Amino acid sequence: MENKFSGSNSGMEQQKEVKIANQRGGTCEPILRILALVLTLTASIVLRVSKQTEIVTMKVIPTLPPIDIPATAKWHYLSAFVYLVVADVIACAYAAFSLVLLFANRGKKNRLGLVVIVLDLTMVALLFSAIGSTGAIGLMGYQGNTHVQWNKVCNVFGKFCHQVVASAALSLLGSLAFFFLIVLAVLGLSRTSK
Amino acid sequence: MENKFSGSNSGMEQQKEVKIANQRGGTCEPILRILALVLTLTASIVLRVSKQTEIVTMKVIPTLPPIDIPATAKWHYLSAFVYLVVADVIACAYAAFSLVLLFANRGKKNRLGLVVIVLDLTMVALLFSAIGSTGAIGLMGYQGNTHVQWNKVCNVFGKFCHQVVASAALSLLGSLAFFFLIVLAVLGLSRTSK
Numbered sequence: 240m241e242n243k244f245s246g247s248n249s250g251m252e253q254q255k256e257v258k259i260a261n262q263r264g265g266t267c268e269p270i271l272r273i274l275a276l277v278l279t280l281t282a283s284i285v286l287r288v289s290k291q292t293e294i295v296t297m298k299v300i301p302t303l304p305p306i307d308i309p310a311t312a313k314w315h316y317l318s319a320f321v322y323l324v325v326a327d328v329i330a331c332a333y334a335a336f337s338l339v340l341l342f343a344n345r346g347k348k349n350r351l352g353l354v355v356i357v358l359d360l361t362m363v364a365l366l367f368s369a370i371g372s373t374g375a376i377g378l379m380g381y382q383g384n385t386h387v388q389w390n391k392v393c394n395v396f397g398k399f400c401h402q403v404v405a406s407a408a409l410s411l412l413g414s415l416a417f418f419f420l421i422v423l424a425v426l427g428l429s430r431t432s433k
Numbered sequence: 434m435e436n437k438f439s440g441s442n443s444g445m446e447q448q449k450e451v452k453i454a455n456q457r458g459g460t461c462e463p464i465l466r467i468l469a470l471v472l473t474l475t476a477s478i479v480l481r482v483s484k485q486t487e488i489v490t491m492k493v494i495p496t497l498p499p500i501d502i503p504a505t506a507k508w509h510y511l512s513a514f515v516y517l518v519v520a521d522v523i524a525c526a527y528a529a530f531s532l533v534l535l536f537a538n539r540g541k542k543n544r545l546g547l548v549v550i551v552l553d554l555t556m557v558a559l560l561f562s563a564i565g566s567t568g569a570i571g572l573m574g575y576q577g578n579t580h581v582q583w584n585k586v587c588n589v590f591g592k593f594c595h596q597v598v599a600s601a602a603l604s605l606l607g608s609l610a611f612f613f614l615i616v617l618a619v620l621g622l623s624r625t626s627k
Contacts, residue, residue: 316580319569356619360557360612367558371565375513376573380581386510387574389583418554421615425550428622 267423269341271416276334278413279366282406283327286314289402293395312396319369319376320403326369327410330362330417356424359417366414373407461617463535465610470528472607473560476600477521480508483596487589506590513566514597520563521604524556524611550618553611560608567601 291312298305314320337355344351380400383391393400486505493500508514531549538545574594577585587594 312580317578318572322565322569353619353623357616360554360615363554364557364561364608364612367561368565368568371516371562372569374562375516375566375569378512379570379573379583384511386506387583387586389573389581392581414558418558421554422551425547425619425622428619428626429547431626432622 268420269338271420271423272334272338272341275362275413275416275420276331276338278409278416279327279331279334282409282413283324283331285402285409286320286324286327286406289314289399289406291396291399295395310395312392312399314403317376319372323369323373323406323410326365327406327413330366330413333358333362352424356421359420359424362417363414363421366410366417370407370410370414373403373410377403377407462614463532465614465617466528466532466535469556469607469610469614470525470532472603472610473521473525473528476603476607477518477525479596479603480514480518480521480600483508483593483600485590485593489589504589506586506593508597511570513563513570517563517567517600517604520559521600521607524560524607527552527556546618550615553614553618556611557608557615560604560611564601564604564608567597567604571597571601 289312292309293312294307295310296305296307297310299308314324337358340351340355377400379389379391380396380403381391381393383389484505484507486503488501489504490499490501491504492498493502508518531552534545534549571594573583573585574590574597575585575587577583
């Protein structure tokens with residue numbers, strides 16, 4: 240009898256723990272989705288508005304002496320930066336869509352949760368690949384490479400490069416929000432698993 | 434009575450379904466881990482052995498006419514390729530380690546499963562960022578960019594570029610194996626959740 244009672248008590252405690260954990264997960268999930276939305280939106284805006292014009296000395300015709308001409312750095316001149324903006328916009332739109340889904344399906348248990356986890360995972364993959372590509376091109380612009388004779392450009396377009404770094408950092412934080420959303424979902428599932 | 438009986442039957446069927454699903458997951462998991470190991474190992478070897486020497490016409494001293502000199506393309510000349518090799522080696526070592534863990538903990542239920550899912554997710558993020566960086570530098574080598582005056586190099590080092598593409602494609606397949614391992618784990622957890 241004692242054993243049965245203690246077992247029932249332990250079962251109740253376990254249910255209580257799962258409930259508390261689910262409540263915590265329930266509070267964290269919208270916060271993380273809003274964070275992901277804000278971070279990816281800001282990252283795309285920061286890169287989208289980045290532009291810098293500088294006067295550079297260039298040899299336009301080999302037989303003539305070099306002349307000073309204005310040169311402009313824009314985000315859409317490099318495919319890697321376009322990829323980051325597109326990835327950020329997709330992740331931002333998905334974060335908004337998943338937030339609507341979250342509130343519309345509050346308390347209901349259906350297969351949509353699984354689809355959301357897989358889409359969160361897709362966002363992690365998409366954002367990390369875009370951050371990787373921007374990081375590689377950004378590093379090349381900062382350091383240059385003598386082997387392929389690609390000169391550094393960040394010594395001229397410093398402000399533009401800083402904006403690219405800021406956008407990549409914000410995107411990284413956004414992708415980490417999606418990362419922790421998956422960890423949270425897996426933790427929630429393992430708590431309620433038999 | 435009929436209802437109770439049918440309920441019990443439905444419960445048994447559900448248990449059977451979960452068992453079959455878990456068995457399927459149990460077969461798929463080692464296969465996917467072995468695939469991830471083989472793919473990331475091959476990707477790192479393909480990029481590690483990539484090397485091409487070509488005779489290029491270069492102006493070494495501006496006042497003298499251009500001369501033909503041998504130029505070599507190696508994987509460690511570009512940070513993005515070094516990053517891909519390192520990421521592949523880490524993912525390969527982790528795939529081997531997780532396989533050992535999987536067989537050592539067969540049938541046991543512990544918190545290790547959660548740690549493995551989080552590490553699988555980390556591998557997805559790591560590999561996708563490395564593939565993104567290699568893709569960006571590879572595309573720059575293939576197309577060049579007039580805005581930053583970075584000339585294409587794949588017209589000279591074609592074989593080397595093809596090896597980079599092969600390595601990136603193999604790494605992508607390896608990262609997809611980790612991606613599906615997470616999907617599989619989440620599906621397994623949701624099937625056994627209350």
